[in-house]
Amino acid sequence: MKLPKNANRFCPxxxxxxxxxxxxxxxxxxxxxxxxxxxxxxxxxxxxxMGNRGRYSKPAVTQFKMTGKKTSKKVDLRYExxxxxxxxVKNRTFRTRKIEFKQ
Numbered sequence: 001m002k003l004p005k006n007a008n009r010f011c012p013x014x015x016x017x018x019x020x021x022x023x024x025x026x027x028x029x030x031x032x033x034x035x036x037x038x039x040x041x042x043x044x045x046x047x048x049x050m051g052n053r054g055r056y057s058k059p060a061v062t063q064f065k066m067t068g069k070k071t072s073k074k075v076d077l078r079y080e081x082x083x084x085x086x087x088x089v090k091n092r093t094f095r096t097r098k099i100e101f102k103q
Contacts, residue, residue: 020079027074
């Protein structure tokens with residue numbers, strides 16, 4: 001995938017349009033010890049105590065399990081403002097094998 005090296009974008013810190021340098025990052029893993037992740041684990045039943053929970057104690061029956069490895073990683077693009085040198089991320093992550101920056 002070919003992308004421009006610089007883009008004219010709106011900077012939320014300067015609050016004006018300026019030239020931004022496009023920087024490539026891999027998609028980061030979510031943090032594991034946040035309050036929300038602990039809450040989801042509790043609801044999912046991974047940190048559950050003892051006792052029988054009826055039909056919810058049995059593992060889910062999966063018929064069609066997807067197999068195989070994904071061929072690409074998710075990347076996110078960071079934009080660095082040339083005026084204030086701050087970076088911000090547009091929430092547009094996508095999968096691609098290779099990214100080229102053109103002049």
